[in-house]
Amino acid sequence: MTHSNNKFCVPCRCWVSSTSWEDHCKKHLELLKEERGNFCGFGRRLGLTIAPALCPFCLGSNKPPSVRYKQSVIRSEYRYHMLRHDKDNLFGKKPELGVVLEFYEPQSCPHPLCSHSISSPEEYRTHFRESHGICFRNA
Ligand SMILES: [Zn+2]
Numbered sequence: 001m002t003h004s005n006n007k008f009c010v011p012c013r014c015w016v017s018s019t020s021w022e023d024h025c026k027k028h029l030e031l032l033k034e035e036r037g038n039f040c041g042f043g044r045r046l047g048l049t050i051a052p053a054l055c056p057f058c059l060g061s062n063k064p065p066s067v068r069y070k071q072s073v074i075r076s077e078y079r080y081h082m083l084r085h086d087k088d089n090l091f092g093k094k095p096e097l098g099v100v101l102e103f104y105e106p107q108s109c110p111h112p113l114c115s116h117s118i119s120s121p122e123e124y125r126t127h128f129r130e131s132h133g134i135c136f137r138n139a
């Protein structure tokens with residue numbers, strides 16, 4: 001028997017058929033506050049991943065539930081994902097035409113349960129680390 005069409009849900013520790021995967025993810029999103037709170041990083045015990053990492057940008061997007069509740073279990077992939085957002089992010093944009101931007105338009109944190117206002121790239125990383133348990137560097 002193969003699970004190729006099924007998805008594995010890490011927090012539930014079970015396989016979910018691909019047809020009910022969207023609904024399954026939707027349920028987790030509805031319970032986000034109870035299940036995860038603000039924490040998006042990896043939850044680990046004895047070296048085993050017991051909670052997948054989530055992405056605050058995707059969580060706060062209006063994409064399908066399976067994209068919003070994308071479970072990351074591989075650190076390098078997660079970091080790459082976050083860095084790609086970083087690039088798309090307003091703060092990640094390189095100053096154009098040699099103009100150095102010293103002031104940034106404050107943005108509110110993309111996480112759906114968080115309303116923190118972020119006003120610089122440094123603050124954004126610090127906030128993600130301290131409030132959402134996300135590390136951008138090699139751990
Ligand atoms: Zn689940």
Ligand SMILES: [Zn+2]
Nearest residue numbers: 055057058085
């Ligand atoms: Zn994302």
Ligand SMILES: [Zn+2]
Nearest residue numbers: 109111114116
């Ligand atoms: Zn936040």
